[in-house]
Amino acid sequence: MDLLELCKKAKEAKQQIGALSTRQKNEALLAAAELLMAQQDKLIDANRLDLEQGKKNQMPEGLLDRLMLNGDRIAQMAEGLRQIARLDDPVGEVLSMKRRPNGLMIGKKRVPLGVIGIIYESRPNVTADAFGLCHKTGNVVILRGGKDAIHSNQAIVSCLKDALKGQGLPTEAVSFLTDSSHETAREFMHMNGYVDVLIPRGGAGLIRTVVENATVPVIETGTGNCHVFVDESADFDMAADIIFNAKTQRIGVCNACESVLVHEKIAGRFLPLLFQRLSEKKVEIRADEEARRALPESDFVVSATEEDWGTEYLDYKVSVKTVPDIAAAVAHINRYNTGHSEAIVTKDYANAEKFLNEVDAAAVYVNASTRFTDGFEFGFGAEIGISTQKLHARGPMGLEALTSTKYIIYGNGQIRR
Amino acid sequence: MDLLELCKKAKEAKQQIGALSTRQKNEALLAAAELLMAQQDKLIDANRLDLEQGKKNQMPEGLLDRLMLNGDRIAQMAEGLRQIARLDDPVGEVLSMKRRPNGLMIGKKRVPLGVIGIIYESRPNVTADAFGLCHKTGNVVILRGGKDAIHSNQAIVSCLKDALKGQGLPTEAVSFLTDSSHETAREFMHMNGYVDVLIPRGGAGLIRTVVENATVPVIETGTGNCHVFVDESADFDMAADIIFNAKTQRIGVCNACESVLVHEKIAGRFLPLLFQRLSEKKVEIRADEEARRALPESDFVVSATEEDWGTEYLDYKVSVKTVPDIAAAVAHINRYNTGHSEAIVTKDYANAEKFLNEVDAAAVYVNASTRFTDGFEFGFGAEIGISTQKLHARGPMGLEALTSTKYIIYGNGQIRR
Numbered sequence: 001m002d003l004l005e006l007c008k009k010a011k012e013a014k015q016q017i018g019a020l021s022t023r024q025k026n027e028a029l030l031a032a033a034e035l036l037m038a039q040q041d042k043l044i045d046a047n048r049l050d051l052e053q054g055k056k057n058q059m060p061e062g063l064l065d066r067l068m069l070n071g072d073r074i075a076q077m078a079e080g081l082r083q084i085a086r087l088d089d090p091v092g093e094v095l096s097m098k099r100r101p102n103g104l105m106i107g108k109k110r111v112p113l114g115v116i117g118i119i120y121e122s123r124p125n126v127t128a129d130a131f132g133l134c135h136k137t138g139n140v141v142i143l144r145g146g147k148d149a150i151h152s153n154q155a156i157v158s159c160l161k162d163a164l165k166g167q168g169l170p171t172e173a174v175s176f177l178t179d180s181s182h183e184t185a186r187e188f189m190h191m192n193g194y195v196d197v198l199i200p201r202g203g204a205g206l207i208r209t210v211v212e213n214a215t216v217p218v219i220e221t222g223t224g225n226c227h228v229f230v231d232e233s234a235d236f237d238m239a240a241d242i243i244f245n246a247k248t249q250r251i252g253v254c255n256a257c258e259s260v261l262v263h264e265k266i267a268g269r270f271l272p273l274l275f276q277r278l279s280e281k282k283v284e285i286r287a288d289e290e291a292r293r294a295l296p297e298s299d300f301v302v303s304a305t306e307e308d309w310g311t312e313y314l315d316y317k318v319s320v321k322t323v324p325d326i327a328a329a330v331a332h333i334n335r336y337n338t339g340h341s342e343a344i345v346t347k348d349y350a351n352a353e354k355f356l357n358e359v360d361a362a363a364v365y366v367n368a369s370t371r372f373t374d375g376f377e378f379g380f381g382a383e384i385g386i387s388t389q390k391l392h393a394r395g396p397m398g399l400e401a402l403t404s405t406k407y408i409i410y411g412n413g414q415i416r417r
Numbered sequence: 418m419d420l421l422e423l424c425k426k427a428k429e430a431k432q433q434i435g436a437l438s439t440r441q442k443n444e445a446l447l448a449a450a451e452l453l454m455a456q457q458d459k460l461i462d463a464n465r466l467d468l469e470q471g472k473k474n475q476m477p478e479g480l481l482d483r484l485m486l487n488g489d490r491i492a493q494m495a496e497g498l499r500q501i502a503r504l505d506d507p508v509g510e511v512l513s514m515k516r517r518p519n520g521l522m523i524g525k526k527r528v529p530l531g532v533i534g535i536i537y538e539s540r541p542n543v544t545a546d547a548f549g550l551c552h553k554t555g556n557v558v559i560l561r562g563g564k565d566a567i568h569s570n571q572a573i574v575s576c577l578k579d580a581l582k583g584q585g586l587p588t589e590a591v592s593f594l595t596d597s598s599h600e601t602a603r604e605f606m607h608m609n610g611y612v613d614v615l616i617p618r619g620g621a622g623l624i625r626t627v628v629e630n631a632t633v634p635v636i637e638t639g640t641g642n643c644h645v646f647v648d649e650s651a652d653f654d655m656a657a658d659i660i661f662n663a664k665t666q667r668i669g670v671c672n673a674c675e676s677v678l679v680h681e682k683i684a685g686r687f688l689p690l691l692f693q694r695l696s697e698k699k700v701e702i703r704a705d706e707e708a709r710r711a712l713p714e715s716d717f718v719v720s721a722t723e724e725d726w727g728t729e730y731l732d733y734k735v736s737v738k739t740v741p742d743i744a745a746a747v748a749h750i751n752r753y754n755t756g757h758s759e760a761i762v763t764k765d766y767a768n769a770e771k772f773l774n775e776v777d778a779a780a781v782y783v784n785a786s787t788r789f790t791d792g793f794e795f796g797f798g799a800e801i802g803i804s805t806q807k808l809h810a811r812g813p814m815g816l817e818a819l820t821s822t823k824y825i826i827y828g829n830g831q832i833r834r
Contacts, residue, residue: 014777015747015751015775015777018777019774019775098796100794100795100796104785104789106795106796113807113808114777114807192628196806196807196808197807197808211609211632212632215628215629217634217635217637217806217807217808218634219808220634235830238830241830241832242830242832244832245832245833246832249832249833330432334432356825357436358432358435358436360431360432360435360531360823361823362823362824363823363824363826364823364824364825364826365826365828366826366827366828367827367828367829367830367831368521368826368827368828368829368830368831368832369831369832369833371832371833372521372826372831372833373824377517377833378517378523378824379515379517379523389613389634390530390531390613390614390634390821391530391613391614391634391636391808391809391821392808392809394821394822394823394824395822395823395824404807404808404811405811405812406777406778406779406780406781406811406812407779407780407781407790407795407811407812407813408773408781409780409781409782409783409785409789410783410784410785411782411783411784411785412784412785413652413655413658413659413784413785414784414785414786414789415658415659415661415662415663415666415785415786415788416662416666416786416788416789416794
């Protein structure tokens, strides 16, 4: 089926999918979970083809591991769908209903977005997860996965379609672009009128490509150049704990700390302590001149360059800069950050409030690790991604981010004068 | 000043503008209103240059009238700013604050979007209006008006800047692209990292150009191919009143009715009555075959073609189609509408609910005119436009549509396990 045909069929299905009851949607999710478990041999066979191709193409070990499916991982996918079935359904909630002077009752009701396009890279678990989140919110989803995982993804989608069919639902609720060419991806990004929103999930390059090329509205999930600012009044142990956690608890994630700012009055006392903590994990420190003076001579301490302030290492590396005051810290962050997560460690009331008010980011913390920016940690029960743009959704996105609203108006013959 | 420089300065100003108190913003709005009144001779002189140029270029009378400024219109602009000053300030409201099991307090706070770009056509009053709405919500605004109104717009912006200066505020809170070339407009649409959102205000062509070319997120305000469906059980007088109002109260607007669907069982009785009403305003009816049979022979009744179902006339013209039932009406609307405003006239409970639930549009009405889709009629006190997209804002947009949110998190040393 060609792309336009597929998009048309998706659009046609959206009315029926959008009108499903919560129970119908949950039953489809549970059926899909069961079928993934029942057909795991098939999935593993399909996955083997991708793995073989990956090895032939000299795919790095780390990526091969992300690509690999086994019984445990399939069980996790299935459990993910069951968890989504247990969440509250946001669709249909009337957020407000007001009476106007002319008697019109104007309500605002939560509705599905419609047709959601997801463009993602090689991890096949995204396939089931994205379907689950979109289906729970009454959306039709069109998936465009990476070439590397094409057999795995197709096997998973075929399983999901079987589950829908078994429930008497239209299989167009989920579809998959089997043509993984860049031309088709670009065409997909221009399906205005058919696709209501595109969500890229993957690395910075993928996201940039989608943002730069799409005419369909995009929800941008982004990279995180996250800072921790250690204020003059900070509790040193708390600050070191928070930085150690934010930097090293998991290095490859967008809410990890990439840069530390230290008030110059405490740099001499705090930085040796921080060095001590970070050396446990052999973290390389890229320090400005003043910070270097406060740090011991070590293979793990090098001089920072301008480039470091804007770099998301996703590695055991961190930049460290001294600042004269909180205003300078805020200005530096607002210049170099990516609008993700920023933290201050302080005992000072006014500085805490200033930081919360003036730092421009999706999540701003006082005395806590940036690692909490996450749909599950925020209590949403699910996460589609973390938005670093300001439209529609900002920060961790739960199910509500996959909905829109419409105005419903009850009249009894009102006309406009 | 070149575009990049101007965008950089706007970005630099956004922290200060975003942190202004409601009182400071209101005082600037009132000062701007006063200055527009005081400098009206200057504005009218500048406007004269645009009018002369327009006449030289054979601009149609209607457009010349929209372009023209006089004492009354300047007084209206000033009054518009005063009205905005009287509205509640949405910025700073904490929409929710919850405690997580680990003790973190996670709040969601309303904040300005940052830097808003407005691309608009020749009406100079948009200049003051867009500034007023953006300033009230703590945003910096960059205006790109049409070439036709360039002298008028520059004179208004210079007035606004003087008012800001008089209040000790940075004049970068509002800026204007004096280079009205298409190249600069396109460059402006790619100012990611500087401009947070673009809002096009104008005709379908302008909006399409922005949607197709911008990489900066866009809020799409749209055209309206709005329908009124007259159900079998409709009160005929109510239906005729609503259609007459929705079609003729103002023809050039996006919430006007462009197409009428009539249940086939009542077409023979209702359509002659409708014809009677619409002939008061000499409305041309473009009817399908069955509707034609029910309508009298008249110069004002012609046969509809497929093209009519998708046409926004913005004129004394309306298409009329018969449908066998409500399902067919909903299907027709969901195929041809532009996601704006749709109405059903009915006495039937189930059909009213079905229409509200299944029609995919920003505003769906039972027994009322589509003309109410409007920020003022909805009680927002202001309107930036009517969004026909599903992301961020849908339907009439008031001040809240010019805000985003950020998460503010209060901790006492929490780290992630």
